[in-house]
Amino acid sequence: MADLAAGARGYGLIVAMWVRTTMAYRMSFAMTALGNLLMTAADFATIAIMFSHTDVLGGFTFAEVALLYGTTSTSLGLADLLLGNLDRIGGRIRDGTMDTLLVRPVPVFAQIAADRFALRRIGRVLQGLIVLVWSLTALEGVAWTPVSVLLVPVMVLSGAAIFGAVFACGAAFQFWATDAAEVQNSFTYGGNTLTQYPPTIFTKELVRGVTFVVPLAFVNWLPALHILGRDDPLGLPGWVDFASPLVAAACCALAGLAWRTGLRGYRSTGS
Amino acid sequence: MIEVEDLRKVFAVRRRAGRLRRTRHEVRAVGGISFSVPRGEMVGYIGPNGAGKSTTIKMLTGILTPSSGRLRVAGIDPARERTRLARRIGVVFGQRTTLWWDLPLLDSYRLMRRMYRIPDDRYHANLARCTELLDLGDLLEVPVRQLSLGQRMRGDIAAALLHDPEVLYLDEPTIGLDVLSKAKVREFLRELNADRGTTVLLTTHDLSDIEQLCKRVMVIDHGRLMYDGDLDGLHAVGESERMLVIDLERELPPIDVAGCRTVKVEGPRQWLAFPAGASAAPLVAEVAERWPLVDLSVREPDIEDVIARMYA
C-alpha cells in the first residue's frame, strides 16, 4: 500500500515534469494532439462509411455501434495515455538503462510508465469521448435507469483498467522476452479494434476467447449489452454484465503479480 | 557501513550450440567474496575485465539479487528494500547516465530533489557546492544529450550527491575523461570523503585513481577476492620490484651484481630490477665502485605491473 502511494507520487512528479516540458512548445503540442485525434478518428470514419451502405451491423444500429466504439476508445485512450510507455521496457532492459531506474527511490513501474509522458495521446481520449457523448444522445429506445446511467462511467474506467492491466502484463512479459511488445500491442490495440464492433458479427469461439481468456469482453461488450437491453451471444447469466469492475481488479492483481515476478528475475546486462 | 559475507552471483545463460540447439551454461560472476567497509572509508575495487566488479556493485545497490550470501548496506538488505536504500546511497555508472537524456541538467536535478524529498537548504547547498567544484555553472541549462562525456560525468556525480548519500558507489567514474577532468573529479571525491565522511567504493581501470584516492584496495579476479589491504601491502604481495636505471660511460655487457637482475640493456643504459622492500643505497654504491657510472635514477614500482603480475 505504501508502495502504491510512493508509486503514484513518483508517477505524478515525473509526469508533471514532462507536461511542463511539452507545454514549453504549446503550438507543437496542439498540432500533435490534434493529429492524434484525427488519426484515431479514422477508425470511426470506417464504421460511418459502413453504415452509409447499411442500417444495421450484426443487428446493431449506428448509434449502438458508436456506443461500443466510444467506450472502448476512451478506455484504451486512458490506458494508453497513462501506461502506454510501458512497452519501452524491453529496450531499456536490452540496453541496460533499466539499471539506472533501479537506484532511484521510486518504484520502477511508475518510472517507466511516466517516462516521456506523451500528453498528445489525450487526442484518442477526446475522440472516444466525443463519439461516446454523441452516441448517448443519438440512441433511441433505450430505457435509461439510474443503474444503466452509472454503468457508463464504470464501464469506461473498468475498461481502462483492463487495458492497463494488459499493458502491464505485456511489459512484465518483456522481462523474459525483451522484444515482445508486438504481442501486447495485438491485445491492446487489436482488442480495441475488435470491441469497436458488435460481438454478434464474430464467431462464438472468438467471443468466448475474449470473455474467458483475455477478458476484453468486459471492457464494453457485456455492460453495453445491458444498457442496450440485449442478450449476450454466449447466454451468460445477467450479473456478468456488472462484473467489469471485479474483472478489472482481478486483471490488475494478476498484472501486479506478473510484474513483480518479472522484476525479481531481472538480471541486468554485462556492461 | 557495507557488510558482505560469502556473496555469490551466478548467471544462467544460454549459448548457441549448433544451429538450433542451445545449452544452458552457468557463469559465475561473483564466487563467494567477503569484506566489510567501515563508515567514511574510501575503497578502490579493481580487477581485470569481467572480474565481477560491476556485478558486485549491482548487488550492493539492489539492482541484482545475489544467488547466495549475506549483504548489508547501512543495515539494509539491498535486494529486499531497494527503494528504501536508494535514499541513502548515490550511484554513478561511468558507462551510462542516470540523468534524463532530453532534459537540461537543472531540470533533472529539480526532479531528483522532489523524488528524494531533499530539504530545500540541503538541496541548494549541495547544488551550489557541486556546481562550483565540478564547474557545472555553464552546463545547467544544457540538455544532457548535448553534454560531452566529461561534462556529463560531472553532471552525474553531482546528481548522485544532491541527497547527501551515506555511501557513494562509482563504477568507472573516470572512464574516457581527459587529464584535467580526472583531476577535478578526484579532487572533488577526496574533499567529499574528507569533509562529509561519505563512504566511497570505486571501481576503475585507471590505477592512478586508486593511488591518489584510496588507502585501501580490493582486487578481484574471476569473482574471487585476491587481495584486500593497503596499497603498500599490495606491492609486497605482488612481489613488486623497483628499477635502478644506470647510464654508463660506454656500452658494456650486462652488469652482474648480487641482489638484483639486469632486465634490459640499451646502448650504455641498463635497467636493474631489485625487490621493492630492499634499499637502493648498497646497490648504487657497488655499481659506482665497479663500473664507470655517469648517471642513475630509481623508478618506483608501478601498481599496474603489480596487478598484472597478480592476474597472471
Ligand SMILES: Nc1ncnc2c1ncn2[C@@H]1O[C@H](COP(=O)(O)OP(=O)(O)OP(=O)(O)O)[C@@H](O)[C@H]1O
Ligand atoms: N546480465 C548478465 N548476464 C550474463 N552474464 C553476465 C551478466 N552480467 C555480467 N555477466 C558476466 O559476469 C562476469 C562479470 O561481469 P562484470 O560486469 O561484473 O565484470 P567487471 O569486473 O565489471 O568487468 P569490466 O572491467 O569489464 O567492467 C562476466 O563474465 C560477464 O560476462
Ligand SMILES: [Mg+2]
Ligand atoms: Mg564493469
